[in-house]
Amino acid sequence: MSTYNESYFLNSARRRYEITDLLESELMSLRAGCRLIELGCGDMETLKAISRMRPDLNLYGADIGELPPDTRHHGVEFIQSDIKDLSLGLEFDFVLCVDVLEHLTSAQDLAKCMRRILADSGRFYISVPSVTNLLLFGDENFYSDYTHVRPFNDKSLGRLLHDNGLRAERIHPIHNKANGKLNALRNLYYLSRGFITSDSGYINAAIRSIGGTTVESVGRKSLDSARQLTT
Numbered sequence: 073m074s075t076y077n078e079s080y081f082l083n084s085a086r087r088r089y090e091i092t093d094l095l096e097s098e099l100m101s102l103r104a105g106c107r108l109i110e111l112g113c114g115d116m117e118t119l120k121a122i123s124r125m126r127p128d129l130n131l132y133g134a135d136i137g138e139l140p141p142d143t144r145h146h147g148v149e150f151i152q153s154d155i156k157d158l159s160l161g162l163e164f165d166f167v168l169c170v171d172v173l174e175h176l177t178s179a180q181d182l183a184k185c186m187r188r189i190l191a192d193s194g195r196f197y198i199s200v201p202s203v204t205n206l207l208l209f210g211d212e213n214f215y216s217d218y219t220h221v222r223p224f225n226d227k228s229l230g231r232l233l234h235d236n237g238l239r240a241e242r243i244h245p246i247h248n249k250a251n252g253k254l255n256a257l258r259n260l261y262y263l264s265r266g267f268i269t270s271d272s273g274y275i276n277a278a279i280r281s282i283g284g285t286t287v288e289s290v291g292r293k294s295l296d297s298a299r300q301l302t303t
Contacts, residue, residue: 091121092246095197098166098290104128106165109189111155111182112172115139119148134158155185163191171286173200173232174220183236190293196238197290200224202245204283209272229287239294245284 091099099122102108106129110119113133123131131148139150151160167186173179186196203223205214214223224232226243233240 091118091125092199092288094242094288094290095168095199096125098195098197099126102126102129102166105130107132107162108166108168109134109164110168110170111135111158111185112169112175113148113150116148116150118168118170123147132160132164155182158185158189160189162189163194164189165191165194167194167196169196169198171199171201173198173229174214174223177221179222179232180236183232183238187237187293190238192293192295195290195292197288198229198233199286199288200229202284202287204245204279204285207279207283208276208285210276212272212276224287226287226289229289233289233291234294237294238291240289240291242291243287243289246286246288 099108108122108129109132110116111134113119113135114137116133116139119131119133122129127147132151133148134151134153134155136152136154138152151158167190169182169186173182176182190196201214201220201223203225205212205223208214210216214220226245230240230243233243
């Protein structure tokens, strides 16, 4: 039986996930034939989007749960496995982890898995909900999803990566792209309307714009720590 129920795949956060500018830049820089794996691929929506962008990549998806029965693989090789046991005899040029760390009681397990399967010259991308989500109201609050364990900020994610042999080259929260003045006016409008109408959606929009709701990072394996880590 699948680890997931129907509501998992209808999660609104999964539906609105978009490939960020940072991830797109990384994907487009990969050479043809590279091996890419997504850990915690869920229903493979992200991998399907990547396959449309880069049909010349060899794509893999790994997850502890089964895929929904009607899921089409679109050329993606699916592996059902816990990250602790994942062993394919392959190294990957790119390891992807989108909104998975927050569900794990031991985030270190995933970081170690990433390092274990990442080629020495390979790169990784991670995104994870930020602590800003703790301030949101209603269904958008971090803990409205009972499977969530903990959010991250750039410091905590950076330390997790560093302590497990991964070197973050870029790590930052994702903010609204509007310029500072326009963003400030927009946030003032959102907050005012939210308090006047008691509509939490407007207040949440302002909070998301100020703090960002996702932290993302790219980097590579830290070869300097190879002798100190048990992989």
